[in-house]
Structures are given as structure tokens and as C-alpha cells.
């Protein structure tokens with residue numbers, strides 16, 4: 259048979275002679291279409307890159323101001339008399355504010371600044387100093403009578419003015435800030451009394467009231483997200499992987515398993531808000547789990563993440579060559595041994611990548627959290643203790659960002675952008691871990 | 704236990720290791736093996752030949768119940784190894800496969816070290832009490848697989864990094880590490896070059912001393928070189944079965960003759 263075909267090839271009809279030096283029409287056409295395709299590809303990538311850069315630049319430029327804030331340095335020596343006096347007053351914080359203003363005035367005079375500064379102006383510039391001072395002295399009564407240097411946050415409008423978000427022309431005279439105040443701000447800024455500093459409050463703090471954008475921080479909701487992701491990880495990874503292994507390796511192929519398969523694919527496409535309302539109905543209204551709790555958020559996000567994990571795990575199990583299973587069965591391994599000793603290790607990089615991508619999706623998910631109440635003023639405090647972290651009302655990063663973006667005071671807008679940067683940092687970290695794990699597991703062979 | 708089996712074997716058939724009677728195999732509606740009966744002798748190399756798609760692999764995979772892993776596959780009839788019905792409900796296919804080893808068409812070493820490739824079977828069957836025992840088994844198997852000299856200095860290197868011929872000999876060594884009594888080989892040389900093929904064939908000839916070897920091959924020269932018995936399959940039927948010399952020189956069925964002389968296939 260092979261001989262026959264060789265004969266046929268050996269005695270062909272003499273073909274027309276054509277030079278290889280000349281490209282024929284057909285080849286030219288193929289080359290042209292390839293060139294076009296390459297051009298399309300490049301254009302697509304360039305467009306993608308362009309939008310990515312625009313996104314990154316706008317996030318960074320809008321978000322960075324949230325990480326710095328304007329502070330006022332002042333040294334205060336609170337005497338016992340002043341303290342008692344302030345505590346006996348009706349408006350205690352304003353009494354403390356007076357102490358602050360007096361100290362500021364003294365400091366300006368000592369610094370040789372020839373400023374005719376009105377008390378009211380200092381009050382407007384310095385923001386909510388009274389409550390901070392009062393809290394400090396209530397907690398540290400031993401500091402009464404000794405000089406203490408304070409670094410107090412300036413009013414948020416001063417902050418915006420100094421970082422360029424608020425233009426002098428746009429300032430409307432109001433009880434918060436008058437245009438004339440800005441001259442004094444400039445002078446204080448030059449003298450180094452008002453300066454920019456890294457805003458630890460934003461990283462560590464909790465959500466603040468609507469009138470205090472300067473005090474708002476994302477820390478508590480980072481913790482909320484953390485506990486939520488713990489729930490998601492410890493539920494969805496084992497359940498998802500076990501379900502996939504069963505479906506892929508053990509389950510018989512029949513109508514029933516086909517139905518399950520179709521349903522899992524459908525679940526992956528269900529909008530997240532549907533899971534949210536399901537969580538509200540089942541976990542909160544029916545099972546009476548606490549509202550706004552990271553536990554409930556985690557449960558809802560687990561439901562959402564499971565299909566993703568199952569689909570990617572099954573895909574990576576499918577990608578393991580069947581010859582490996584045959585090899586294991588052939589030396590007398592049981593089905594389970596063949597799966598756990600040989601198939602699973604090979605599928606591991608894919609499983610981990612899928613899981614981390616699923617978790618990253620869950621981390622950025624907002625809609626279901628709105629429905630179970632992890633939004634609003636719930637991130638006002640840190641949970642006390644590990645167990646309470648799961649059940650105490652808290653927010654999560656994306657929900658906190660949503661809350662800030664929805665507030666009337668534009669100063670919260672900066673915070674929302676800053677929160678997005680933090681969220682993206684976490685997401686990028688997770689993706690990097692996914693890549694590293696993938697490399698680590700693949701490099702073995 | 705062993706004694707019992709010996710007497711039983713004496714009663715059923717003199718030296719038939721495997722006795723298949725009226726075996727039918729279906730893939731869904733496809734009738735892939737049609738009423739095949741064959742007796743495979745101990746310490747003999749038996750070759751299955753025939754055009755591709757005639758059911759050689761299917762029948763081979765019945766002998767260690769690898770067909771169980773294919774959902775749509777249905778096996779009927781009676782297959783006995785040492786007189787025991789391997790499709791009996793009490794038989795655990797996992798235990799059976801430890802006794803009936805298999806080498807596949809495409810070399811399929813585990814993506815683990817050469818050492819672990821060999822040691823895996825003995826480990827899961829508890830054949831070695833300690834590391835020293837295991838070392839002995841690994842060395843013995845690699846020597847019998849005729850690959851020891853080539854890999855003894857790199858037992859920790861991945862098995863997948865060997866050449867195709869070495870990989871196949873590694874797979875053979877892996878199959879004999881569990882001390883099987885029967886070795887099934889499905890076209891073990893189809894992916895190998897002539898030199899590697901010659902090495903594997905030599906190895907098969909040596910294995911005959913201890914095992915009953917069944918080899919599927921599409922090369923009639925190979926069947927003639929290594930086997931003592933040959934079975935010719937055609938369209939799911941076992942057409943002819945007998946001494947290799949007789950099949951190749953004096954076939955009794957015209958289909959066998961056509962195939963051997965190159966008119967079928």
C-alpha cells in the first residue's frame with residue numbers, strides 16, 4: 259500500500275515550471291490578509307492599553323489626595339484649672355476649642371508672625387479640634403499640666419485648597435470657610451505651621467459621620483472584607499473542589515449529572531444582586547443570622563463564587579491527560595488514588611488560579627452586600643475579637659467606597675477614590691499570588 | 704490459598720493462564736467484540752494482530768477490566784484468570800489490575816521522578832516494608848526493564864524527561880514492579896524508533912520467563928519475532944488463533960492470509 263502511494267508520487271504529471279523567486283497571486287493574497295489581521299490585533303491591544311492607562315492615571319490622580327491630609331502643629335499646655343473649667347461648661351468641645359485657639363495665638367506671636375488673626379478664622383481653618391483634645395485629655399489625665407505637641411487635622415476645605423482640588427475663585431463665603439481665610443492659610447502654610455502629612459487615619463480609621471470627611475478611614479471595612487473572604491475561602495474552596503472532583507471523575511454520565519452541569523453554568527451567569535436578595539431572604543429573614551455581618555456577606559459571596567471555582571476546577575481536571583489516569587489504574591491504583599495522587603496535583607495550578615480569581619471577584623463585589631445591609635454607617639468601629647469579626651456589623655471595601663461616593667459632601671469623593679486604590683492593591687496582590695502559585699506548581703516538571 | 708489455586712488450575716485447564724469464552728463487548732450500540740473465545744497460555748508471548756479498529760485493544764482491555772472506566776462499554780461472557788471469573792461481583796478490579804499489569808500504546812510515565820514512577824505501585828500495594836526494600840524493588844524492576852544502566856545516576860530526574868524509548872521501558876519497569884502475573888501491552892512500540900523497538904522486543908522475550916505476556920501489535924514482523932502464539936482479529940471476530948509459525952506460514956483462513964500478505968488493512 260505504501261509502495262503504491264510512493265509510485266504515484268514519484269511519477270507526477272509534469273507541472274508548469276514556476277519560479278520560487280516570484281510570489282504568486284494566491285500567496286500575495288494570503289500574506290495581505292495576514293498583515294491585516296496583525297494590524298487589527300495590534301490596534302485592539304493598543305486600544306486596550308490606552309484605556310488601561312487612562313484608568314490608572316485617573317484613579318491615581320483622584321485617589322492620592324486621600325492618602326495625605328493637612329495638619330496643624332500646635333503645642334498645648336492644659337492646666338488643671340482650664341480642664342475643670344472646660345468640663346464644667348455646657349458646650350464642652352467649644353471650651354476646648356478656645357484653649358486651642360489661645361495656644362495657636364501664643365504660638366503665632368512667639369513665632370514672630372505679625373498676624374491679626376480672628377478667633378473665628380482659626381476655628382474655621384482648624385476644623386474639629388475641640389472633640390479631639392477633649393478625648394485626649396479624658397484618656398490621658400496625667401498629661402494635664404505638661405506641654406503636649408499635637409498634630410491636629412485641618413478642616414477638610416483647607417485640605418482641598420492646599421492640594422489643589424478647591425480653587426480660590428470657587429470658594430463661597432460660608433460658615434465653613436471664607437475667601438479671606440485663604441490668605442492666612444497661605445501664610446501659615448509658608449511658616450510651616452500648616453503642612454501636609456501622610457493620612458494614617460484613612461488607612462487605619464473607621465467610617466466617620468457625614469460632617470467629618472477628614473476623619474473617615476477604610477480600616478474597619480478592610481477588616482470586614484478580610485473576615486468575609488475568610489468565610490468565602492474556607493467554604494467555597496473545599497466545597498467547590500470536592501464537587502468538581504466528584505462531577506468530573508466519579509459521577510456517571512447521565513441526564514441528572516447533565517442537568518447539574520447546565521445549572522452550574524447558569525448559576526455562574528446569575529447577576530450578583532440575585533444572590534444578594536437570596537441571602538437576605540434565606541440567611542437573614544429565615545435563618546435569623548445577624549444583619550450586616552461579614553458572616554452573611556461571606557455566605558452570599560460563597561454562593562456566588564462556587565460556580566466560578568467549580569467551572570475552572572473542572573476545566574483544569576479535564577486538561578489532565580487521560581493517559582495519566584490510565585497509567586495509575588494500570589498499576590492497580592484505585593480511582594480515588596489515581597485522582598488524589600496524580601490528577602489533582604497536575605490540576606492544582608489551574609484550580610488555584612481559578613479559586614483566586616473567584617475570590618478576587620468576590621472581594622470587589624458590591625451589589626449583594628447592599629442588600630444584606632453591609633453599607634451605610636456600619637463600619638464605625640473595629641470588631642473586638644476574632645469571633646466577633648464574623649458577626650459584628652461591618653462594611654466591606656467596595657460597599658464602603660459606594661457609601662462614600664453617595665454622600666453629599668464632595669470631600670468624601672476623594673475618600674472613595676482612595677478606597678478604590680486600596681481595593682485595587684488587594685486585588686493586584688491576589689492576582690500576583692495566583693501567578694506565583696501557578697509558576698511554583700508548574701515548575702516542578 | 705496458593706495451593707488451592709494450584710489444584711483448581713490443574714482441574715480447569717493444564718497451563719491456560721487466561722481463558723475467555725464467548726466474550727461480547729459493546730460500546731453503546733456498536734458491537735466491538737463478537738463472541739471471542741481464546742485460551743492464553745502461561746509463560747508465553749501471545750500476539751494480537753489485525754487491521755486497526757478490529758477490536759484488539761478492546762479485547763486486551765477486557766483482560767484487566769480497564770473497560771470498566773468507559774461508561775458506555777458493556778462486556779458479556781466469561782473471562783477466567785487461573786480459573787477465577789474476573790467479572791465476578793466479588794472481584795475488585797483494582798486488585799485484579801495489580802495482578803494483570805498493563806503497558807499502553809503511548810508511553811505515559813507519571814510526571815514524577817524516575818524512582819517514584821517505579822515505587823508508586825509497590826507503595827500503594829504495600830509491597831515494601833521500608834525504604835531499603837523499596838530501593839531493592841526499584842533497582843530490580845529497572846534492571847528487568849533494561850533501563851537501569853541508563854537511569855541509575857538520575858533516579859530523581861523526572862520520568863517525563865527521558866526519550867520515547869526510555870519512557871516506554873520505564874513504563875514496562877513500572878508495570879512489572881508490582882509483580883504481576885500477566886502483562887498486557889497495547890502496541891508498546893508504535894511510538895518508538897527501530898533501535899528502541901529492538902530493545903523492547905528483547906525485553907519482552909526475557910519477560911516470558913516469568914510472565915504471561917499479551918502484546919497487541921500492528922507490525923506482523925514484530926508478532927513473528929516475539930510471539931509464540933498469534934491471534935488474528937478481524938471486524939470484531941477472532942478469525943484464527945494458533946502457533947505463530949503456523950499462522951504466518953500456513954494460515955487456515957483466507958482472511959488471515961489476505962492480511963498477512965497485505966491485502967487487508
Ligand SMILES: Nc1ncnc2c1ncn2[C@@H]1O[C@H](COP(=O)(O)OP(=O)(O)O)[C@@H](O)[C@H]1O
Nearest residue numbers: 730733735754755756757758759760761762773
Ligand atoms: N471508547 C470507545 N467508545 C466507543 N467506541 C469505541 C471506543 N473504543 C473503541 N471503540 C470502537 O471499537 C472498535 C474497536 O476498537 P479498538 O479496540 O480500539 O481497535 P484496535 O485496537 O484493534 O485498533 C472500533 O470500531 C472503535 O471505533
Ligand SMILES: [Mg+2]
Nearest residue numbers: 759760761889
Ligand atoms: Mg488499538
